[in-house]
Structures are given as C-alpha cells and as structure tokens.
Amino acid sequence: MSELEYTEAPEVPITRETFIDEDLDYIAATQAPKMVTMNEDGSIEHIEVPEIIRKTGIIPDGFSVDLMFDPVILVKSLADRGLLYERSVPSDIIPQWAPLTVTATLGGSVLVSHLPPELLETFKARIMDAENLCIVPSSIQEQKLALFTESLENRDNSAGAEEDENQDDGIAGSALAHALSDLPSYRRPLRVALLERSLAEPDRIVGELLQPGGVIALQQLGLEWTLDGFDAIPVKGYCIVKDGESVQIPYPAGYEGRSFHHGKFIMKLREAAFKAKGVDVIEAAVTELIEDPSDSKRIIGVRANKKVAEGQEPEKIELLADLVVVADGCFSNFRSVVMGESGFKPATRSHFVGAILEDVRLPIPEHGTVCLVKGSGPVLLYQISEHDTRILIDVQPPLPQDLPDHILKNIVPQLPSSLQPAIRTAIAKDRLRKMPNSFLPPIEQNGHSCKDGVILLGDAYNMRHPLTGGGMTVALNDVVLLRDQLTSMPDFRDSKRVNQALRAWHWARKPLSSTVNILAFALYDLFGAADENLAVLRTGCFKYFELGGECVNGPVSLLSGIAKSPVLLFNHFFSVAFYSIWCHFTHPRLVSPASSKSKAVYAAPRFYQYPSLLIQSIQVFWTACVVFGPLLWSELRWWSPSDSKRRNTIFVYVTVPIVLAIAFFVAVYLKAVQLLQLPPSLVVEHVSL
Numbered sequence: 001m002s003e004l005e006y007t008e009a010p011e012v013p014i015t016r017e018t019f020i021d022e023d024l025d026y027i028a029a030t031q032a033p034k035m036v037t038m039n040e041d042g043s044i045e046h047i048e049v050p051e052i053i054r055k056t057g058i059i060p061d062g063f064s065v066d067l068m069f070d071p072v073i074l075v076k077s078l079a080d081r082g083l084l085y086e087r088s089v090p091s092d093i094i095p096q097w098a099p100l101t102v103t104a105t106l107g108g109s110v111l112v113s114h115l116p117p118e119l120l121e122t123f124k125a126r127i128m129d130a131e132n133l134c135i136v137p138s139s140i141q142e143q144k145l146a147l148f149t150e151s152l153e154n155r156d157n158s159a160g161a162e163e164d165e166n167q168d169d170g171i172a173g174s175a176l177a178h179a180l181s182d183l184p185s186y187r188r189p190l191r192v193a194l195l196e197r198s199l200a201e202p203d204r205i206v207g208e209l210l211q212p213g214g215v216i217a218l219q220q221l222g223l224e225w226t227l228d229g230f231d232a233i234p235v236k237g238y239c240i241v242k243d244g245e246s247v248q249i250p251y252p253a254g255y256e257g258r259s260f261h262h263g264k265f266i267m268k269l270r271e272a273a274f275k276a277k278g279v280d281v282i283e284a285a286v287t288e289l290i291e292d293p294s295d296s297k298r299i300i301g302v303r304a305n306k307k308v309a310e311g312q313e314p315e316k317i318e319l320l321a322d323l324v325v326v327a328d329g330c331f332s333n334f335r336s337v338v339m340g341e342s343g344f345k346p347a348t349r350s351h352f353v354g355a356i357l358e359d360v361r362l363p364i365p366e367h368g369t370v371c372l373v374k375g376s377g378p379v380l381l382y383q384i385s386e387h388d389t390r391i392l393i394d395v396q397p398p399l400p401q402d403l404p405d406h407i408l409k410n411i412v413p414q415l416p417s418s419l420q421p422a423i424r425t426a427i428a429k430d431r432l433r434k435m436p437n438s439f440l441p442p443i444e445q446n447g448h449s450c451k452d453g454v455i456l457l458g459d460a461y462n463m464r465h466p467l468t469g470g471g472m473t474v475a476l477n478d479v480v481l482l483r484d485q486l487t488s489m490p491d492f493r494d495s496k497r498v499n500q501a502l503r504a505w506h507w508a509r510k511p512l513s514s515t516v517n518i519l520a521f522a523l524y525d526l527f528g529a530a531d532e533n534l535a536v537l538r539t540g541c542f543k544y545f546e547l548g549g550e551c552v553n554g555p556v557s558l559l560s561g562i563a564k565s566p567v568l569l570f571n572h573f574f575s576v577a578f579y580s581i582w583c584h585f586t587h588p589r590l591v592s593p594a595s596s597k598s599k600a601v602y603a604a605p606r607f608y609q610y611p612s613l614l615i616q617s618i619q620v621f622w623t624a625c626v627v628f629g630p631l632l633w634s635e636l637r638w639w640s641p642s643d644s645k646r647r648n649t650i651f652v653y654v655t656v657p658i659v660l661a662i663a664f665f666v667a668v669y670l671k672a673v674q675l676l677q678l679p680p681s682l683v684v685e686h687v688s689l
Contacts (some may be wrong), residue, residue, distance in 0.1 A: 014078060018120070019071040019127040026057045028065040031130040036066075036294055038137050044296060049135060064141040066134045066294045069493050071127050072145065073320070136294045144293040192279045193319050195304055199270065199283045201263035205354030205392065205433050208262045208384050209235065209368065209469035212255040213512065213561015217476035221483075226268035231385045232260040237556065239364040240542065241416060242372040246363050247545045249556045257469075257560065259368070259382045259390075283307040284317060289324065289337055289454065298495065299324050299338075299454040322492035324454045327475075330438055332460035339456070340449030344640050346438040346463060349524070350377055350396045353403060353434045357381075357389040357422040368469070370527065372538065373414040377528035378467060381419070391423060394437070394467070394528060403432055438463045439521065441634040442513065444506050446499040453495065455482070455502065462513060465524045470516035473561040474509075481508045506638065511564035514635040518628070519558055519569055525627045533616070533623040540580020543587070551575075566635070570628070577624035581617040585610070 012018075021027060035049045053059065126132065210218075210227075218224045235257035237250035251257070273279050284304035292298040301321050305314035326334050335343060362369050362381060371379040377394025384390050393407055400406035404427050412423050440463035445456060458475045485501040485508070492498060529538045544551050554572050557563035588602035605613060639650065 014075055016071045016075055019074065019124045020067075021124070021128050024065050024128070024133075025059050027128060027130075028133040028135055029053050029057045029059050032065070032133040032135055033130060034134050035063075036134060036136040036140065038140070044140070044294075046295075053135070059135060062138055063135050064138040066136040066141045066144065067127060068132045068134060068292075068294075069127065070145065071123075074123060074127075134294060140293050147290075147293065190278055192276075193321065194273050194279055194281045195284050195286055195302070195319075196270070196281065197283075197285045198307075199281070201267050204262045204435075205390070206262070206352065206435050206466050207265075207472055208259055208390055209382055209472075210258045210260075210265075211235075211469055211473040211559070211561045212251055212257050213470075213564075214473035214476050215255075215257060216561070217473065217480050220480050221476070223269070223272055226265065226272055227258050227260075229268065230260065230264045232258045232265070233383045233385065234366050235259050235368060235382065236366045237364075237368075238559075239362070239367045239369045240372065240545065241363060241369060242538075242542050245542075247542065248364055248367065249545055249552050250367075251560055252553055252557055252562060255560065255562055259384050261384050261388070282317075285314070286328070286334075289326075289334060289451070290318065290320070291451075292453075295452075298452040322453070323498070325457055326454060326460055327457040328460050330436070330440075330459040330463055332456070335456060335460050338451050338454050339443065339445070339640075340447070340451070342443060342445075342447030342449045342640050344440055344443060346436075346440040348397070348436040348438050349465060349521075350394050350437045350528075351399060351434045352380075352392040352437055352466065353395050353407065353432050354390060354392050355423070355426040355430055355432055356384075357391055357419070357426050359387050360389050360419055360422045362389065362419075363416060370467075371415050372527050372542075373411055375530070376411055377524070379411065379415060380467065382469075389422075391426070392466075394524075395434075396528065399434075403434075407432075435466075437465050437467075437524075439465070441517070441637070442506065442509075443640050444638045445502050447639065452498070453493075457482070462517070464517040464520040466520075467524050467527070468516065468520045468559050470520055470559075470561060474513050474516050477512050477561070478505075478509055481505055510635065511566065512561060514566045515558050515564055515569050516561060517635060518566065518631040521631055522573060522627055523559075531623065533620045534627075536584055536616070536620050537577060537580045537624060537627075540583050541576050543583050544576045544579050566632070570632075573628055574624065577621055581620055584617060584620070585613055 029049070032049055034046050035053075037045050037047060039045060059065065215224070215227070218226065235251075237248065240247050240249065270281065273281050282304075284306040286302045286304045288303040289299045290301040290303060292300045301319050302324060303316065303318050306317045308315050326332070326338060328334060330346065362383065366383070368380065368382040371381070373379060377396055379394065380390075380392040382390055393411055395403070395406075408424065408427060412420055415423065440459075440461075442462040445461075457478060459471065461478075462474065464470060464474075482505050485505045486492075489497060489501060523541075526534060526538045526541050529535045545555070551572075554563070554568060558565070558569050558572070585605060588604045590600060591603045592598070592601035
C-alpha cells in the first residue's frame with residue numbers, strides 16, 4: 001500500500017474553533033443545564049440557569065461558556081495521530097476500530113492525515129451537546145483553558161519518553177494497569193499512564209499469599225504467566241495447629257494458590273504493564289489530584305514528582321486524564337480527598353510482626369500453617385521461596401516495648417518445636433518488621449461528597465484482616481469486574497455513566513469481597529479469642545474441621561475465594577456455633593492439668609452441670625451473633641455513618657413508610673373502637689350511610 005494523495009479540496013488546518021458553533025453563547029444560554037457562580041469567599045456554587053438568560057439568550061458580562069470536554073484536547077489528540085486538516089477521504093480506508101483516530105499506518109508512516117466531514121460533524125455534535133456546556137465566570141474558564149494549553153505545550157517542548165507524559169486516559173498508582181489497557185474504546189485507542197513511586201523491587205511482609213480465587217482472576221485477565229519464572233511456591237491448603245494437635249484443610253481438588261516474595265510478583269506485574277499496548281509506565285510520586293477549575297467535584301488528572309537522574313531534583317509533571325484510578329495502598333494519601341465525608345477512616349485491630357525463617361519444614365509442606373496460641377493472636381506461616389518461610393505473628397495493642405522478648409517468652413514456646421530454633425535465629429539475626437491489620441469497609445464511591453472522574457481500588461478502598469490472605473484475591477477480582485463494567489463505557493468523561501458503573505461494580509463485587517471480608521475477621525475473632533465464650537467457639541471450630549467432608553470443603557472454598565457466597569458463609573458459621581454448643585455439652589474437657597506426678601485428666605460434663613452449660617450456651621450463641629452481625633451489617637451498608645446527608649436521606653426513606661403504616665393502623669383501630677362504642681341502631685345507620 002502506498003501513501004494516498006487527494007487534491008480535490010483545499011487543506012484547512014484543524015483548530016479549536018473548528019468544532020465550536022458560531023452561536024455558542026446563544027446555545028449555552030438556552031440549553032446549558034447548569035451555571036456556576038462565585039461567592040464572596042471565593043467558593044463556587046452550581047445553580048440552574050436563570051429564566052431571564054433562557055428567554056433572552058444572552059450571557060451576562062463576566063461570564064463565558066465552558067466546554068466540559070474542551071476541543072483543545074481533541075485537536076492535540078488528532079494532531080498526535082496525524083490528523084491535521086479538514087478534508088474528504090474515501091470511507092473505505094477509514095479504520096473501523098476507532099472512530100476518533102482516523103489513521104492507518106504502514107511501517108510507522110501515516111497514510112491518512114485529513115479528518116472526514118462526517119467525523120467532523122460527529123465531533124462537533126459531541127462538543128456542542130448541551131450536557132457539555134456550562135456557563136461559568138470568565139476567570140474560571142480562562143484558568144481552565146490556560147491549564148490545558150500549558151499542559152499540552154509542556155508536552156510539545158519535551159522530548160523522548162517525556163513526550164508521553166500527557167495521557168488521553170490515565171491510571172495512577174496501580175500495578176494492574178494491564179487489565180485496563182485491553183478495554184475497547186468507542187472513541188479512541190485507550191492510553192494508560194501507570195505511575196509508580198519507585199520501580200525498584202518492593203520488600204514487604206504482606207501480599208505474599210495468593211488464594212486460588214486470585215489465581216482464577218489472573219487467568220481471566222490473561223496474566224497467569226506472571227506466576228511463572230520465579231520460585232513461587234504452590235499452596236494446596238491450610239494446616240491448623242492447636243495445643244500440639246493439627247488438622248489439615250486442603251483446597252478442593254484441582255485448585256491451588258501461590259506464595260512468593262511480594263516484590264518478585266510485583267515485578268512480574270510491572271513486566272506485564274510494560275508489555276501492554278498503550279501503557280506508559282512512569283516512575284513518579286503523585287502529590288496531588290487536579291480538580292476541574294469549573295467543577296471542584298471532578299478530578300481531571302494528577303500532579304507528580306517524576307524521578308530523574310540520581311542526585312537531581314524530581315521533575316514536576318502534570319497528567320490530564322478522563323479517568324484516574326488510585327490504588328496507593330493501606331496508607332492512601334488520597335482516600336479522604338476522593339471520598340470526602342462519605343468515607344471511613346481505617347481502624348487498626350492489631351499488628352502483624354514478620355520475619356523470614358530459613359530452611360524449615362512446615363508441619364504439612366505446601367500448606368499455609370495457622371498456629372493458635374493462648375494470650376495472643378494467631379501465628380501464620382507459609383513458604384515463600386525454596387529456602388524462605390514467612391512467619392507473621394499477630395500482636396494485639398498495646399504493642400510491648402520489648403517486642404522480641406515478648407515473642408520469645410510468650411509465643412515461641414507454644415509453636416511446634418521443630419520451628420522454634422529457626423524462629424529464635426531469625427529474631428536474633430534480622431530486624432522484626434510490623435504492619436497494621438486494618439479494617440476498612442467498602443462504601444459506594446458515588447456519594448454526594450465523592451469526587452467524579454476518579455476510582456479507588458485495592459487497600460485504598462477496602463481492607464480486611466490479612467489472616468486469610470484474601471487481600472490480593474479481592475483486589476484482582478475487583479479489577480476483573482471493573483474492567484467488565486468499563487468495557488461498555490463509550491466516554492469516561494460521562495460522570496453519570498461512570499457513577500452508574502461504579503454502583504453496579506460495588507454490588508457485583510459483593511459475593512466475593514463480602515465473603516472474604518466477613519470470614520477474615522470472624523476467624524480472627526475466633527482464633528485470637530481471649531473471651532471464654534469465644535474460646536468455646538474456637539474449640540468448636542477446630543473440631544468442626546476435624547469432621548472432614550463438607551465441614552472442611554465448604555469453609556475452605558469460601559476462604560480460598562472459590563465459592564463466592566455470603567449465604568454459604570452464614571450457614572457454616574452458625575453450624576460451627578451450634579456444633580460448638582453440642583461439643584460443650586458432650587465432649588470431654590480438661591478437669592485436671594498434667595503435673596510431674598500425674599497425667600492430664602479429661603471428663604465429659606455431668607447432668608447436674610447442664611443448667612449452667614445451658615446458660616453459657618445462650619451466651620456463646622449470642623457471642624456468635626455479636627461477631628457475625630456487625631460484620632454482615634458493614635457489608636450491607638453502602639454509606640458511611642459520617643455521611644450525614646446520605647444517612648438522613650436513608651433514615652427518611654425508611655421511617656416515613658413505617659410512620660405512615662403505623663398511623664394508618666392506629667386510625668383504623670380508633671375508628672373500629674368508635675364504631676363498637678355506638679348503640680347497635682346507630683352503627684347500622686352509620687354503616688348504611
């Protein structure tokens with residue numbers, strides 16, 4: 001194919017004015033849905049366009065028309081793709097895959113450099129659509145246009161890789177940009193900017209266990225190969241150790257997870273991002289989210305400090321994007337900015353203290369090991385490479401001043417003897433590292449105080465206790481579901497459509513996320529039991545697993561992210577509660593501990609103990625409800641208690657029907673009483689009337 005030439009029409013350069021109707025002011029005055037005014041304190045307010053402006057079609061002095069999607073961006077985007085002029089081209093050479101980008105390339109050379117008239121009219125209609133128009137103070141409109149122009153000029157004045165720093169569509173702070181790079185775009189090929197604070201291999205003590213559900217999500221994303229090429233260890237189930245006894249909880253046949261050094265897996269994900277089409281990976285620390293000058297509720301990009309040569313000051317850059325995805329972890333700097341008063345503050349329940357054991361053998365190889373210890377939270381161990389095994393010790397607040405001494409004296413003696421020498425060596429050799437175990441329930445991201453144009457993902461959005469290793473599984477499943485929601489999104493600038501997609505995504509993720517979130521803290525409460533009633537439930541849980549069959553297969557399917565069913569979780573949780581009560585009545589319990597002269601004595605409860613056991617059983621069941629109920633409520637509730645506006649709205653919607661129903665029944669009752677108190681003749685007369 002050779003370069004095509006056309007001479008039947010003069011070349012007219014494409015400019016911003018190409019897409020703007022000469023009657024812009026009149027169209028905005030009569031059709032724009034909103035108007036922005038500025039208060040004395042400098043704050044802005046969105047109001048309905050006054051009727052006088054509608055009738056006259058005249059915009060007041062000091063105000064201008066703001067184009068929410070400004071054609072200056074479109075002009076630059078077209079120029080980047082070689083579309084510089086208004087001119088006719090045959091429709092048979094227009095690529096079908098991207099209505100916005102009318103280019104066909106051969107060996108990198110541009111074959112089409114003119115915008116067809118039919119596409120020009122399409123873009124013009126989009127720019128001049130009433131929903132894209134807003135009447136704003138002239139100062140705001142000038143500020144926004146200057147921001148866009150400066151950003152695009154900075155791009156032109158940059159060379160090499162720096163030329164790619166202004167993206168059509170940007171993703172900030174996530175190593176999962178690969179998934180979004182595959183989205184079909186109905187307006188242009190999607191471009192993704194992946195910003196990472198550092199591209200060096202991270203070193204963390206969490207994010208090292210991927211459940212089978214997470215492996216399935218990677219397969220759905222086409223990223224299963226990221227688990228290969230380094231010494232990741234297959235995980236085939238769990239082993240729970242209590243008082244020297246152990247019970248095996250294998251995954252269902254055909255499923256397995258992976259455990260690994262966190263940094264090695266992240267580097268494989270980054271490799272996927274580097275390979276993905278349309279993804280630019282930038283080593284930069286995001287410092288600020290950019291708000292739309294004409295709409296403070298909307299995010300239009302990020303500011304960041306880009307890493308340059310060693311010893312030099314970071315370069316300040318700006319990236320404008322239709323959609324920003326923030327996944328900056330549990331210590332998110334932008335969670336409160338995005339969610340406003342609609343968000344929760346994370347609550348720290350305990351800390352995991354971590355170390356690496358060298359060349360040890362777990363009770364059951366290729367199984368995560370959970371050791372239940374008295375007076376402390378559970379201890380989790382899993383192999384992360386050929387020679388390394390991670391140990392995570394749950395320490396509840398307040399943290400001891402001498403943490404190594406506390407672990408050596410109170411926790412290590414309760415662990416399997418085969419592991420104790422390696423643990424002592426690791427504590428003496430390496431610095432103990434700790435991470436908070438936080439609780440952050442998910443809230444819909446479309447509340448009245450939430451920002452538009454931005455999405456939270458991962459631990460920045462939702463956290464649960466890492467005991468079950470479900471964090472990455474939930475995050476990867478979230479990416480799969482979000483990708484599916486965004487697939488049908490023709491325009492990421494359409495806040496209404498994006499918010500609808502976020503609402504659908506919020507509830508679509510519930511089957512898995514709710515199951516993992518509730519199970520993580522329910523098991524933690526049971527395994528870290530300091531309360532006598534919780535201790536009964538913990539013992540019953542251990543014995544429930546010993547039954548085998550569905551008593552193991554069901555819970556482990558939930559824990560591993562294979563079964564996505566809060567109803568199944570409810571069934572097994574209260575089955576454990578009732579079985580715990582049964583065991584409390586029937587199974588032998590310790591009567592006399594072992595001593596140097598005698599063995600431990602166990603005996604089943606006698607009949608005369610049943611009344612007290614019945615009372616305690618009621619307390620045990622109530623404790624189970626207290627554990628499960630609030631966790632379930634945190635998943636059902638889609639608003640934050642601090643969001644007073646949404647809370648009050650929901651209160652009105654709930655209470656008004658109840659009050660009306662009560663008033664109706666009271667009125668019927670009073671009328672009935674009135675009729676019963678009348679003489680029979682009057683009652684008949686009253687009814688006949």
